Amino acid sequence: MKGYLWTGGLEAGRGEGSSNGRLAPWEAIAVDAVGNVIEFWGFKRNQGRVWALLYLRGEPLTAGEIERELDLSKGGVSMLLRDLERWGVVRRVRLPQDSAWRYGAETDLIRMVSHVIEEREAGFIERIRADLAEARRMAEESGNVPREHLARLEKMATLAEHVERALRLFVKTARLDVGGILGALREDSQR
Amino acid sequence: MKGYLWTGGLEAGRGEGSSNGRLAPWEAIAVDAVGNVIEFWGFKRNQGRVWALLYLRGEPLTAGEIERELDLSKGGVSMLLRDLERWGVVRRVRLPQDSAWRYGAETDLIRMVSHVIEEREAGFIERIRADLAEARRMAEESGNVPREHLARLEKMATLAEHVERALRLFVKTARLDVGGILGALREDSQR
DNA sequence: GGTGCAGTTCACGCGGTCTTGAACTATATG
DNA sequence: CATATAGTTCAAGACCGCGTGAACTGCACC
Numbered sequence: 001m002k003g004y005l006w007t008g009g010l011e012a013g014r015g016e017g018s019s020n021g022r023l024a025p026w027e028a029i030a031v032d033a034v035g036n037v038i039e040f041w042g043f044k045r046n047q048g049r050v051w052a053l054l055y056l057r058g059e060p061l062t063a064g065e066i067e068r069e070l071d072l073s074k075g076g077v078s079m080l081l082r083d084l085e086r087w088g089v090v091r092r093v094r095l096p097q098d099s100a101w102r103y104g105a106e107t108d109l110i111r112m113v114s115h116v117i118e119e120r121e122a123g124f125i126e127r128i129r130a131d132l133a134e135a136r137r138m139a140e141e142s143g144n145v146p147r148e149h150l151a152r153l154e155k156m157a158t159l160a161e162h163v164e165r166a167l168r169l170f171v172k173t174a175r176l177d178v179g180g181i182l183g184a185l186r187e188d189s190q191r
Numbered sequence: 192m193k194g195y196l197w198t199g200g201l202e203a204g205r206g207e208g209s210s211n212g213r214l215a216p217w218e219a220i221a222v223d224a225v226g227n228v229i230e231f232w233g234f235k236r237n238q239g240r241v242w243a244l245l246y247l248r249g250e251p252l253t254a255g256e257i258e259r260e261l262d263l264s265k266g267g268v269s270m271l272l273r274d275l276e277r278w279g280v281v282r283r284v285r286l287p288q289d290s291a292w293r294y295g296a297e298t299d300l301i302r303m304v305s306h307v308i309e310e311r312e313a314g315f316i317e318r319i320r321a322d323l324a325e326a327r328r329m330a331e332e333s334g335n336v337p338r339e340h341l342a343r344l345e346k347m348a349t350l351a352e353h354v355e356r357a358l359r360l361f362v363k364t365a366r367l368d369v370g371g372i373l374g375a376l377r378e379d380s381q382r
Numbered sequence: 383g384g385t386g387c388a389g390t391t392c393a394c395g396c397g398g399t400c401t402t403g404a405a406c407t408a409t410a411t412g
Numbered sequence: 413c414a415t416a417t418a419g420t421t422c423a424a425g426a427c428c429g430c431g432t433g434a435a436c437t438g439c440a441c442c
Contacts, residue, residue: 132221
């Protein structure tokens with residue numbers, strides 16, 4: 001099911017699912033490794049795989065190529081690319097001689113991660129806070145809530161705030177921290 | 192489905208799913224809020240809910256009580272408690288007069304998060320690294336891989352390392368950072 | 383030993399997410 | 413304008429994880 005597959009050889013059987021591109025075994029491994037990380041971070045595995053492929057190849061590929069290399073469906077590739085593009089980690093380019101779009105990897109993966117994490121976080125932690133505030137309001141209004149219970153509720157809210165702060169900080173430092181490497185990633189895409 | 196429910200009133204209908212404990216509405220909200228965060232962080236929603244309930248109540252509850260308050264199944268509660276206990280965020284105590292175990296909230300939720308994140312991370316990033324190393328080895332062995340491709344692969348590995356480092360750092364600082372609040376959380380459970 | 387309750391384990395079902403595949407739109411080419 | 417190819421959208425289905433509920437274990441008390 002994975003898509004690890006043979007290294008050389010021509011098409012073995014012509015069963016429909018099988019004939020994929022010629023992803024080298026080492027590419028398959030690297031691509032999947034990235035897929036795993038990315039999935040771990042709450043994205044779709046295949047978003048990571050697509051990006052990794054584009055990055056490793058260095059040059060822009062067409063949707064069709066991606067489809068074959070990673071053995072994904074047309075529709076799937078379309079959606080994945082749209083996501084990646086929206087997040088700014090993949091750029092769509094039109095080669096003059098070619099009639100189809102091509103997609104190239106942008107190097108700041110971090111942008112994607114921080115971007116989306118921030119976003120999710122914003123909408124999310126915000127809601128949590130609202131909920132906790134609401135709970136507090138209700139508890140206070142209802143009157144018959146023991147004081148220490150209330151106190152604990154408040155502390156919970158405080159905790160949430162601190163965690164939030166820590167998270168923001170993390171995203172920020174991570175961005176800076178990794179900034180250097182990004183430079184490294186980038187430098188040869190130009191050469 | 193959620194479990195928000197009525198505030199007063201006796202049992203409305205005796206339909207099987209319905210009769211739960213008397214979770215106050217504000218408790219329900221707070222509990223769910225925690226559940227959401229925790230879920231967001233990659234744990235199970237109900238793990239967060241259980242912990243929150245125990246924390247808010249201040250005193251240890253029995254599994255049966257938890258079951259009723261949060262409207263969960265016996266088996267579910269058992270498993271959830273086991274997880275929480277293993278992570279050190281819930282403590283099992285036996286009151287002398289009581290025949291059943293009771294479960295109390297430990298205040299360092301952070302311990303749970305950092306602990307488990309570290310753990311997951313350890314097993315996880317470790318594997319990623321291994322995979323990338325493997326890919327690199329294969330690529331080098333196979334010989335016919337363009338040099339820049341190899342270079343990109345290496346940079347990817349570097350990136351992974353840095354991200355890993357950033358994560359570790361985050362966990363560490365978060366722990367310190369929140370340490371203060373933990374003190375706050377703790378202080379009244381003693382009084 | 384028997385009864386009853388607390389707690390554990392696990393196969394199954396439900397719900398949600400991701401992917402597929404086909405219908406559809408858009409764009410180029412003869 | 414007809415045809416082919418690239419790209420998008422979406423309903424249906426595959427897949428996966430969680431919680432349930434029932435069978436089971438363990439323990440206490442009679």
